[in-house]
Amino acid sequence: MNCGKIVDIDERSALIKYLDEIPYANLLLVDVDNFSNFNNMYGFDFGDRVLIEISRLIDISKPALSRVFRINFDEFAIVNLEMLDTKQLSNMAESMISFFNQIDIDVDDISVKASISVGISIGKGNNILNHARTAIKELREHSRGSSKIYDSNSEFIKKQKENVYWINKLRDAFENESLQPFFQPIINNKTKKIEKYECLVRIRDEETIISPYRFMEVSKLTGTLSLVTRTMIEQSFKMFSNNDYEFSINITNADLYLNYLENFLLKQSRKYNINPSRVVLEILEDIDSLDSPEILSQLNSLRYHGFKIAIDDFGSRSSNFSRLLEFSPDYLKIDGSFIKNILEDKNSLIIVESIVFLCKKSNIKIIAEFVHSAEVQAKIEELEIDYSQGYYFGEPKAEINYT
Template sequence: MTNKFFIKNPIQIIFVTIIVSSILILLLLGTIRLEEKIEKKMLDISTYDVISITKNSAKLIENLLKFSHNYPEDIKQDKSLQKKIENSLEILPTKNIKYAYLLYRDYKGVFRFLADASSPNEKAIVNQKFDVDNKKWFDIYEKKEIQVIEHDVLHELSVTYLIPIFYKNEVKLILAIDFSIKKVADINNIIGLMKNAILGIIVITLIFLIILIIQTIKYLAVKKTAYVDNLTKVYNRNYLKELEDFINLNDYILATLDIDYFKKINDTYGHDIGDNILKEIANTISLSIRNSNDIIIRYGGEEFVLLVKISRDEPLAALNVIERVFTNIQEKKFYINKKDYIDVTVSIGINIVPYKSKNFSDAFKLADIALYNAKNKGRNTIEIYDENEDINNKCLSINEIKEAMDDNRIICYYQEIVDSKTLEISHYEALLRIVTKDGLIITPDKILPVIKGTFILRNITKCVLDICFKRLLVDDKIKINVNLNPQDITNDSILNILKSYATKENIANRLGLEVIENEDIMILNDAKENLLMLKNLGYKIFIDDFGSGYSNFIYLTEIKTDCIKIDGSIIKKILVDDVSYLLVKSIVAFAKEANIKIIAEYVCSKEIFEKVEVLGIEYCQGYYFSKPSAFEEE
């Protein structure tokens, strides 16, 4: 359930909030400075006359003392002089001037009264001590100029003026005036409201900012979870989708890595062991790459994507990283319990020039083609995509394949499958071909890698089925085998086509279905049930490329296989490789016990045929008998 209060992407809002807060703080500081300027202006205007009067009073006192040689002592001794000075000070107090007094500093540095213009009940006596609380009382003796002391009084502007009175250029007396005026209430209220409003907004903004920061922490945690694979703790496919538009293809080489026979590991040892293998593979890759430069992504299932940073100084370093990944996995022991371990291998496809592709998706396709080729070559190998192959060796693009379908340039070549004893044609295998606009014939190895996992592969299958169905209608004596990929077996539209063909007389029993023997056929749901259903409709089930990889003998009996085709890479080596010969011999022995027929692929010489015949293999297919070709009317 989604939290409705959770902000999906608060990081940008935090930046905006910080900017707004900064503006508000600057506004508050500006308001405070405005208040200070207003107060200073009010003070300047209000005190202009007071300062002039005070200076005149200081001059008057200086004139009264012009015959004195010791100001403090003379004033203390001369009552008449005291009275004159006090009279001169008594004219100073007004509504705004509260106090006026004359002080001196004794030899101990203590300030004392000489005259005071206060009311009789507040008047200080001569030589009474005066306590000071500001250093400017002492600064006046050094600076020999008027000092201003501002007091912090609520609703008032309060100032003490200290005016020096000199004798022979030394400060002997200080005339002190305490001056205060009421602040202008309206201005003060307005500024006060402004400050309070701005402060309130700042507080609310800061609270909002704190909430945003908390939400951001949650957001980043959720985002990390969304972009990290729960099992292996490396990046997942979501991260790749987010990143792919921003990947600079000039900076990386691209590799796809697939764990060989992973389904077999799961089936043999259980999914818990399979999960541990995945985690250890991911950890081994992480330890092998350069964490600051390279990126590892679990693309799905047992497939990983590697983006390895290219070093301009060491252009081969990126390939060395992938080689290190491959070697470290080969050398690692993957324990299934405390004592026993298994060896796990991987196949890797590399695109060393992803920058030549229009986008990441196209670059990834080329790496995937290289992975496809690595698997076809027996797995446990690294294959680099070769962009320099000519048109006869180069894969078609998806658009070229689509155009071929639209232009009806999808055709079939047929290769004979002969009876080993009679040497008569038993079946034909339909082999996909595409005719280019230039008339070149393109084989499946340049077609299938590009459309793997796309809807186009399903449509190609439909085209081949349609061609073969029409061929069976034309010639009611021949039998044709068609190749189905594992996804076809679970696709409703393909199954419906085959069901409709089975309603036609003498079709299903002449249309053999060849399914590649690999782990994919074991993974897909309903594959076994669908194969049994098709067999019940009259179709013969052939398992193709048997012995090249998975070789699940039990599965053959479960789906009631009619025939298995031993992979050509094994048949080609039975004359020179004892292991290949023993493997074929074992398969033949099992098949005979299970009442399953056998076809030997890639029978390309008389010597191989003779060996196959000795082994008791019922059917042969290969260049020794015929090359794939179109029927004459095609």
């Protein structure tokens, strides 16, 4: 591994102690961009020697009257005690970035370049270290090899605070068992009757019902998507153990990569005495994932046990019709944006007609989502789409309508 780990810990502690002792500081956090590439291409010994040279160059290019702390193997904190405005600090950072862009680092007859990103914060206490690191995270959403001054009012910071709020809300939902499925009916367009339901995750927060739009992204960030899916599966199986409806549950690529679904679904089927043929697993239209032999094998094994597969939101991304035909799911759900605009937008109608033609030829049942009016439903029936789902027939509810 790269050298200096013990030194880094000491330097980090020294930095925090120093920041706590001084009344005011400018902090420039220098992070080497994509440093792992040096290790991957040339080995850790080479990377260690590059780091030694980078340390020397930072010491040369740092602003005058500044102190340098190496706080991680590829991260350096420069503390300056002068009274400087943001323009002066930005100029300092850009000067360092420009210096590195023009310098070749020579190690073992190999010449490389190292670019840096600089996060800038101003204030007192060791919080300015976190602020500078946040500034680097923000700038790296758009670029590298640049600088950014921490701004507590930026949209990025607001988003970070919002994420923290929803992380806590999701954690509370798990602890209080307030994560639950809501059920939206799906209509057979020939019989005009409810034939199946989609199970949609919600958080019940006292009298407020929170949609997944608010919390699923942080579930992905925190690695809890599979916990959401497990909760949905168990609660949905329990609900449908008292009736004969078919029901669908959304699964994610994270669930497939963890490869737990088959055992868990079969266990719930036995527990609640539900035939797997009543269960539809909806996967998003990430058809590229079907290139993975492991995922394809897993889905085929689930189908072997009787579970059905639906491709959700088809058409919302770059649809690969050839992969769709190879996999041949049981159901295909047309992305709701096309259904919503099918009466006004000629292109939406053409896309829907093409999908319907393909599915009819391939014996794939079609579900139209976001059906919101009698006029749209009439068009859906004219196109001979098998099923309809949307607020025209019913919004998602915590209970099932047995009529």
